[in-house]
Amino acid sequence: xxxxxxxxxxxxxxxxxxxxxxxxxxxxxxxxxxxxxxxxxxxxxxxxxxxxxxxxxxxxxxxxxxxxxxxxxxxxxxxxxxxxxxxxxxxxxxxxxxxxxxxxxxxxxxxxxxxxxxxxxxxxxxxxxxxxxxxxxxxxxxxxxxxxxx
Amino acid sequence: xxxxxxxxxxxxxxxxxxxxxxxxxxxxxxxxxxxxxxxxxxxxxxxxxxxxxxxxxxxxxxxxxxxxxxxxxxxxxxxxxxxxxxxxxxxxxxxxxxxxxxxxxxxxxxxxxxxxxxxxxxxxxxxxxxxxxxxxxxxxxxxxxxxxxxxxxxxxxxxxxxxxxxxxxxxxxxxxxxxxxxxxxxxxxxxxxxxxxxxxxxxxxxxxxxxxxxxxxxxxxxxxxxxxxxxxxxxxxxxxxxxxxxxxxxxxxxxxxxxxxxxxxxxxxxxxxxxxxxxxxxxxxxxxxxxxxxxxxxxxxxxxxxxxxxxxxxxxxxxxxxxxxxxxxxxxxxxxxxxxxxxxxxxxxxxxxxxxxxxxxxxxxxxxxxxxxxxxxxxxxxxxxxxxxxxxxxxxxxxxxxxxxxxxxxxxxxxxxxxxxxxxxxxxxxxxxxxxxxxxxxxxxxxxxxxxxxxxxxxxxxxxxxxxxxxxxxxxxxxxxxxxxxxxxxxxxxxxxxxxxxxxxxxxxxxxxxxxxxxxxxxxxxxxxxxxxxxxxxxxxx
Numbered sequence: 178x179x180x181x182x183x184x185x186x187x188x189x190x191x192x193x194x195x196x197x198x199x200x201x202x203x204x205x206x207x208x209x210x211x212x213x214x215x216x217x218x219x220x221x222x223x224x225x226x227x228x229x230x231x232x233x234x235x236x237x238x239x240x241x242x243x244x245x246x247x248x249x250x251x252x253x254x255x256x257x258x259x260x261x262x263x264x265x266x267x268x269x270x271x272x273x274x275x276x277x278x279x280x281x282x283x284x285x286x287x288x289x290x291x292x293x294x295x296x297x298x299x300x301x302x303x304x305x306x307x308x309x310x311x312x313x314x315x316x317x318x319x320x321x322x323x324x325x326x327x
Numbered sequence: 328x329x330x331x332x333x334x335x336x337x338x339x340x341x342x343x344x345x346x347x348x349x350x351x352x353x354x355x356x357x358x359x360x361x362x363x364x365x366x367x368x369x370x371x372x373x374x375x376x377x378x379x380x381x382x383x384x385x386x387x388x389x390x391x392x393x394x395x396x397x398x399x400x401x402x403x404x405x406x407x408x409x410x411x412x413x414x415x416x417x418x419x420x421x422x423x424x425x426x427x428x429x430x431x432x433x434x435x436x437x438x439x440x441x442x443x444x445x446x447x448x449x450x451x452x453x454x455x456x457x458x459x460x461x462x463x464x465x466x467x468x469x470x471x472x473x474x475x476x477x478x479x480x481x482x483x484x485x486x487x488x489x490x491x492x493x494x495x496x497x498x499x500x501x502x503x504x505x506x507x508x509x510x511x512x513x514x515x516x517x518x519x520x521x522x523x524x525x526x527x528x529x530x531x532x533x534x535x536x537x538x539x540x541x542x543x544x545x546x547x548x549x550x551x552x553x554x555x556x557x558x559x560x561x562x563x564x565x566x567x568x569x570x571x572x573x574x575x576x577x578x579x580x581x582x583x584x585x586x587x588x589x590x591x592x593x594x595x596x597x598x599x600x601x602x603x604x605x606x607x608x609x610x611x612x613x614x615x616x617x618x619x620x621x622x623x624x625x626x627x628x629x630x631x632x633x634x635x636x637x638x639x640x641x642x643x644x645x646x647x648x649x650x651x652x653x654x655x656x657x658x659x660x661x662x663x664x665x666x667x668x669x670x671x672x673x674x675x676x677x678x679x680x681x682x683x684x685x686x687x688x689x690x691x692x693x694x695x696x697x698x699x700x701x702x703x704x705x706x707x708x709x710x711x712x713x714x715x716x717x718x719x720x721x722x723x724x725x726x727x728x729x730x731x732x733x734x735x736x737x738x739x740x741x742x743x744x745x746x747x748x749x750x751x752x753x754x755x756x757x758x759x760x761x762x763x764x765x766x767x768x769x770x771x772x773x774x775x776x777x778x779x780x781x782x783x784x785x786x787x788x789x790x791x792x793x794x795x796x797x798x799x800x801x802x803x804x805x806x807x808x809x810x811x812x813x814x815x816x817x818x819x820x821x822x823x824x825x826x827x828x829x830x831x832x833x834x835x836x837x838x839x840x841x842x843x844x845x846x847x848x849x850x851x852x853x854x855x856x857x858x859x860x861x862x863x864x865x866x867x868x869x
Binding site: 233291 | 487488489492507508510511514515639640641642643648713716718719720721722724725726
């Protein structure tokens with residue numbers, strides 16, 4: 178199963194991070210290759226992004242279903258392809274190291290099914306961890322930007 | 328005047344080759360074999376050109392691999408076959424040179440380089456049912472799988488092939504069932520097939536001979552000596568740095584066709600094709616340099632045509648990726664124009680089928696088939712075949728038009744509903760009768776290439792089970808094949824038929840020496856490699 182987890186120490190308190198992460202509108206545009214997203218309900222949204230697979234780019238539409246909001250430390254979600262045979266999930270976790278520092282982890286797993294599944298999963302083996310890392314880093318950068326940490 | 332003599336050279340070599348496709352690398356191997364110093368310039372950031380993007384199959388008559396498989400071939404038969412397809416548009420001596428030298432080139436590569444092929448047992452000739460054609464076996468050669476680790480860091484630079492999975496022809500890489508598990512394993516261990524295997528093995532042969540390759544360095548202008556001889560190349564890097572390279576023995580233009588240059592396409596081709604199935608670097612650089620040098624041109628209105636299909640969710644180097652598609656030969660489908668009318672045998676070869684796009688109606692004063700044309704099919708075909716990227720059993724993606732009735736589908740795609748309904752009624756009657764009197768579906772080899780050839784059972788199936796689907800088919804090409812005219816040594820000739828000293832061309836950068844033919848799989852790369860080799864050899868020996 179193609180998956181990746183990326184962890185970063187952020188010089189911000191856990192509540193600041195939660196305030197940002199709990200609203201998907203804040204970080205959806207930070208998904209690498211972001212095109213658009215639409216919030217359908219408190220727990221459901223659709224996302225379109227263009228994934229850079231290295232040798233080509235693929236536009237994918239996903240449905241994201243939030244499984245759990247555990248304030249202030251965890252958001253978990255499921256995902257599935259709307260026109261491609263993908264499914265998977267992920268999470269953001271925040272763990273306070275001290276009052277001013279938080280360990281933040283982003284995790285993503287995506288598995289392709291169907292006739293081409295084996296081949297697509299081979300491609301995703303590199304793509305998924307890279308995306309998890311880029312997204313987590315982008316969120317951290319945004320958090321630092323808006324909280325004026327230089 | 329661009330063709331100016333220069334007194335300062337940044338580097339001096341014996342032979343400069345522009346491009347890194349099959350023609351280019353074969354030329355480089357041939358030139359370097361005698362110890363000559365060879366410099367290869369590649370415009371893009373990847374090596375392999377159009378060949379890497381392709382099946383990598385050369386069509387080579389009388390080759391030793393087919394003999395080893397027990398397939399008989401005959402010089403006279405091959406020549407007659409090529410002449411039959413060329414329709415008097417190729418010169419006999421060029422056909423004979425290709426036939427006589429091609430198998431020698433392949434034998435040389437086998438004996439002296441890591442380039443290896445297999446003669447595929449179950450992949451017939453496209454025109455196998457023509458009287459003049461080879462009936463048993465094939466002249467097409469399938470590159471053996473090659474591990475990219477063998478060329479070290481260059482392996483990363485072999486152009487990616489988003490068209491073909493890493494399978495051989497016999498394994499279904501081009502036609503037939505694909506074992507995606509094998510594909511995954513090959514991807515994991517860096518083993519490539521088809522065009523990438525041919526390029527990587529040829530490149531290994533270049534490395535073994537000390538050939539130097541510069542990527543992201545485009546040949547921009549030929550440097551001419553006072554006597555009209557080509558003596559070097561002015562090249563430009565992606566950072567716009569200019570270099571002057573001297574070529575003591577010759578410059579070989581092998582940097583692809585001009586299908587991505589809209590101006591040249593408009594100037595030379597019969598129609599403006601919209602969907603080249605090639606890398607975007609093929610912008611006619613070689614053609615323009617040859618024209619400046621006074622080259623005669625030939626075969627200019629031709630291309631390796633392809634009816635391209637598109638899954639718009641894929642992009643290759645910032646362009647929506649035209650794909651080879653599949654399903655058009657299958658039952659339960661037809662191809663229609665904007666009037667909802669069939670206009671061609673849907674299952675003819677990919678090079679032949681789009682020629683019907685150019686038909687002119689002098690009464691309506693229009694090209695009725697200039698497109699977009701549509702492949703119309705039903706749920707039965709959808710359930711049984713991979714169509715573009717749609718797998719059987721999975722819901723149709725949103726980019727495929729579908730409807731519960733033919734009329735509704737026609738209205739959705741802007742095709743005349745009455746025409747389409749009538750055409751499908753007629754098609755279904757033909758299927759009941761087991762014969763297609765309009766276009767003769769079910770009669771030629773190519774439409775069921777690896778499953779016994781065309782037949783009513785293989786190719787005539789009613790369009791009757793909804794939902795019904797429509798996919799646009801665009802005019803595409805695997806490259807252009809018109810360009811500077813060459814002789815039997817691969818030398819570019821002028822309008823008097825005299826060689827332009829020091830200038831050679833091969834592959835899609837030259838006019839196809841066999842004229843407007845595509846004899847079978849590898850009709851593109853076969854002549855490219857052969858005349859590339861002859862050019863490389865002649866440059867260093869003359």
